[in-house]
Amino acid sequence: MTPTTEPIVRIDIVKRFSEFTLECDVTFNAGVTAVFGPSGSGKSTLLNCIAGLARPDSGEITVMGSKVFSTNERKIVSPDKRGFGYVFQTSALFPNMNVWKNILYGYKLTPPSQRSAEPEQLAQLLDLTALLDRHVDTLSGGERQRVALARALAISPKLLLLDEPLASLDVSFKGVIIRYLKRVREELRTPMIYVSHSISEVIALADDMLVLSKGKPVAQGKPSDVLVHPDVGTMADYGTLENLLEAKVVERQPEQGLSTIDIGGVTLSAPDVDAQPGDLLTVSIRAGDIILALDVPSNISAQNILPGTVTEIHAQGPRVLAHVNVGATIVVELTPRAVTALALREGTPVYLIVKSNSVLILDAGGQS
Amino acid sequence: MSWSLLELTLRVAVVATLVNIPLALGVSWLLVKTRIPGRFVLDVLVSLPLAVPPVAIGFFLLLLLGREGPIGGIVHAVLGADIVFTWVGAAIASAVVSFPLMARATMVAMSGVDELLEKSARSLGAGPWRVFLTITIPLAYRGIIAGVLLGFVRALSEFGATITVAGNIAGKTQTLPLALYSAVLLRDDALAFQLIAVIIVIAIVTLVVHNWLLAKTIRAEVS
Amino acid sequence: MNNTVLAVILITTAFLIGCSGSSGDGQDEILVFAAASVTNALNEAVESYERATGVNINISYAGSQILAQQIASGAPAQVFISAGESPVEFLRGRGLVDSESALVSNKLVAITKRSLTEQSLAALLSPNIERIALADPDVAPAGTYSREALRAAGLWESLQPKIVLGQDVRATMAFVEAGNADIALVYITDAAVARGVETLDIVPHDSYGPIVYPVVTVKSDESTEAADAFVQFLLSPDAQEIFRSNGFEPVR
Numbered sequence: 001m002t003p004t005t006e007p008i009v010r011i012d013i014v015k016r017f018s019e020f021t022l023e024c025d026v027t028f029n030a031g032v033t034a035v036f037g038p039s040g041s042g043k044s045t046l047l048n049c050i051a052g053l054a055r056p057d058s059g060e061i062t063v064m065g066s067k068v069f070s071t072n073e074r075k076i077v078s079p080d081k082r083g084f085g086y087v088f089q090t091s092a093l094f095p096n097m098n099v100w101k102n103i104l105y106g107y108k109l110t111p112p113s114q115r116s117a118e119p120e121q122l123a124q125l126l127d128l129t130a131l132l133d134r135h136v137d138t139l140s141g142g143e144r145q146r147v148a149l150a151r152a153l154a155i156s157p158k159l160l161l162l163d164e165p166l167a168s169l170d171v172s173f174k175g176v177i178i179r180y181l182k183r184v185r186e187e188l189r190t191p192m193i194y195v196s197h198s199i200s201e202v203i204a205l206a207d208d209m210l211v212l213s214k215g216k217p218v219a220q221g222k223p224s225d226v227l228v229h230p231d232v233g234t235m236a237d238y239g240t241l242e243n244l245l246e247a248k249v250v251e252r253q254p255e256q257g258l259s260t261i262d263i264g265g266v267t268l269s270a271p272d273v274d275a276q277p278g279d280l281l282t283v284s285i286r287a288g289d290i291i292l293a294l295d296v297p298s299n300i301s302a303q304n305i306l307p308g309t310v311t312e313i314h315a316q317g318p319r320v321l322a323h324v325n326v327g328a329t330i331v332v333e334l335t336p337r338a339v340t341a342l343a344l345r346e347g348t349p350v351y352l353i354v355k356s357n358s359v360l361i362l363d364a365g366g367q368s
Numbered sequence: 369m370s371w372s373l374l375e376l377t378l379r380v381a382v383v384a385t386l387v388n389i390p391l392a393l394g395v396s397w398l399l400v401k402t403r404i405p406g407r408f409v410l411d412v413l414v415s416l417p418l419a420v421p422p423v424a425i426g427f428f429l430l431l432l433l434g435r436e437g438p439i440g441g442i443v444h445a446v447l448g449a450d451i452v453f454t455w456v457g458a459a460i461a462s463a464v465v466s467f468p469l470m471a472r473a474t475m476v477a478m479s480g481v482d483e484l485l486e487k488s489a490r491s492l493g494a495g496p497w498r499v500f501l502t503i504t505i506p507l508a509y510r511g512i513i514a515g516v517l518l519g520f521v522r523a524l525s526e527f528g529a530t531i532t533v534a535g536n537i538a539g540k541t542q543t544l545p546l547a548l549y550s551a552v553l554l555r556d557d558a559l560a561f562q563l564i565a566v567i568i569v570i571a572i573v574t575l576v577v578h579n580w581l582l583a584k585t586i587r588a589e590v591s
Numbered sequence: 592m593n594n595t596v597l598a599v600i601l602i603t604t605a606f607l608i609g610c611s612g613s614s615g616d617g618q619d620e621i622l623v624f625a626a627a628s629v630t631n632a633l634n635e636a637v638e639s640y641e642r643a644t645g646v647n648i649n650i651s652y653a654g655s656q657i658l659a660q661q662i663a664s665g666a667p668a669q670v671f672i673s674a675g676e677s678p679v680e681f682l683r684g685r686g687l688v689d690s691e692s693a694l695v696s697n698k699l700v701a702i703t704k705r706s707l708t709e710q711s712l713a714a715l716l717s718p719n720i721e722r723i724a725l726a727d728p729d730v731a732p733a734g735t736y737s738r739e740a741l742r743a744a745g746l747w748e749s750l751q752p753k754i755v756l757g758q759d760v761r762a763t764m765a766f767v768e769a770g771n772a773d774i775a776l777v778y779i780t781d782a783a784v785a786r787g788v789e790t791l792d793i794v795p796h797d798s799y800g801p802i803v804y805p806v807v808t809v810k811s812d813e814s815t816e817a818a819d820a821f822v823q824f825l826l827s828p829d830a831q832e833i834f835r836s837n838g839f840e841p842v843r
Contacts, residue, residue, distance in 0.1 A: 051491055052490075052491075053487050053490065053491065078490075078495070079487075079490040079491055080490050080491070080492075080493045080494055080495050081493075082491075083493075084491065085491070085492075086487075086488065086491040086492075088484060088488060090484065092482070092484045092485050092487075092488040094485060094488075094489070094503060094507075095485075095507065096503075096506040096507055105489070105492055105494075105502075106491075106492030106493050106494075109492065109493035109494060109498075110493060151492065152491075152492070155492055155493055161491075383602075386598075386602060387602055390598065423657070427660065427661075427664055430661060430664040430665060430666060431664050431665065434664060434665030434666060434667070435665055435667055436665040437665060440665070450667055452665070452666060452667065453622060453649075453651065453666060453667065453668075531651075531653055531657070532657065532661060535622075535624070535651030535653070535661070535666070536651045536652045536653050537622075537649045537650060537651045538650070539649075540649055541651070550627065550630065550652060552761070553627045553628075553630070553652075553761055554627075554630055554631065554784070555761075555784040555785075555786075
């Protein structure tokens, strides 16, 4: 069900390259829109055109009602006047300034009447208060991206653009940033356009998803729908589809090599983690590692048996993705035969079976 | 070797260098950070004095700045003064000859600044001038200063263009290199060695600072 | 932005002040171009002239060719002393010569570290003279006269294999001083500052030249009064004596 929202971005452009031509006529709504595609599909170019850092050959771009680019009207708004925050893959923090000055850079250039975010609040939101006078070269990858996020948000942007923000990060930092992005989404409600080649990130964060291939849109819609689309199948390696979930440490059992974590109110057994009870983590559970059962299995080795309800089933040909609510929503990959055999439909009560070492801890430990 | 000789030499070289700095920065920015048409031609013009014999540059300047020249004529008519055969002419000659060195070094320094940083600054609301002042220059300043020093050291030792457009007039336009030339011609070895020693000392000090600055830049980029 | 504008204004002002501090015309200042070879003599003469008259003389010393080129390109020199006739011809052809006089003359001599088989130019033929240094006739007047003298002695062709050319007289002398040439023909005024060599008067005086150092006043729209007065001084017995004591020959 699409809520009645006004389109945030209308983009209808053409841009020619030697290898392909980017030709896009799409609209994005509020919330997080993911732009997905293999490398060289034009997704970064699309983002840069919206930001004003690249110029289309022809067309129009309208953001929240005002045109920022139009060939017909010969109008181009320069990037510094568009008011869109941009988080780069490599953070692009200014090495001649410390963290605080980086965050303030755009804030100082924003007219006071347009400021809805204060740098101190953003620093708190992204847990940067202890790092403010640090030099950017001394930061870890995860810390850098948090600063980049704070800096972009400090201009009170109408729109936040993110170009594969997790791509250069160590696996252990991805969880952290996803957590903060979710926090930004929940608390600031800034519309985001998020370029990624990772279907796990898209599933974790996006409300809407556009797929590009060789410069042309291939599919657009809710992520789970799009991911089962036949044209998208070739681009996405489903073996890599992970559930990226926020979890809290409950207790550790180091002698057994296990720990107990809480995801959305339901407890799971996971490998031991170097963290304190109460610490937040991001965990990853591969969609293909989860077994679905209609009844509680007995005498099995898996530690985690989670009761839940099927909320959505997205099926196209050989691909099926089911959303199951166990307290948090978990995406499970199934075969059509399994769906038929178990007579699964929306509302079916089921049990999810997950081995404890299928629960991958993504944080290096604690609040890094 | 007199104090006034050293003062004149430094005055000419310093003025030449100071005049070149804003020009070098501007031209470098145009060539490295923009895509204006005609960049190729501008680049060739900037490097031209390197390829042309200094004496030829001197004659070109003489034609331009002499009493009958397009620029010199106006100055002579309005102020009743000459540019040629004055220390100002010597400074202009030094500036033209040393400009390519400064400009090329500045271009290298500026292109070493990651374009992504500048784009990032634009997205945060900074216009091109502000990006230039707050991001490009602070990140390239060591290389820029090295370029300035290189230009200075070249301006200091300039001879061919200087003698052509400013002449070898003791007390007025005779800089250290020209005084050296005269000393050698007149076989005043003692004086010649003195002058060589002074020139070499100034050059060594300048080049040591230049190299130190560049080494710091490389270390900063690598880390 | 403001700082840049301020800097531009300051520099332009300094520039203009620098310019106006130096006017080339006017009764109390003259710009003289002179061949480097007359430096010591001219400086001495000018010193006494300045003391006597209070006129400020600025002298630019360089090679005669380049000085002539500069004048032809608009250099505001009022008096030109050349080490040879052809730079003056060059200016005359461009209508830039107002008046011309012969200032001083010079004489060709040989300098060497070797002992000659005989005290004449024929000694150059002997095997103990392997290399002969001359100033390049295309570039230096001394070379032209040397060639003339050797032709007159019938030696020019036969000495060709032994001859090396220096781009100016000082370079030519340096060849002999450093041992890269055995003998050189140079002006007697140059030989006076040569080191470690013997000067031999073996070039017949009437086989070349006459060597003349012309002094010229440059044609100008402005008054040549001061320039003419200075030239008159240079031709006067007092000034001529100064030139003589510096090794120059009187005009024949």
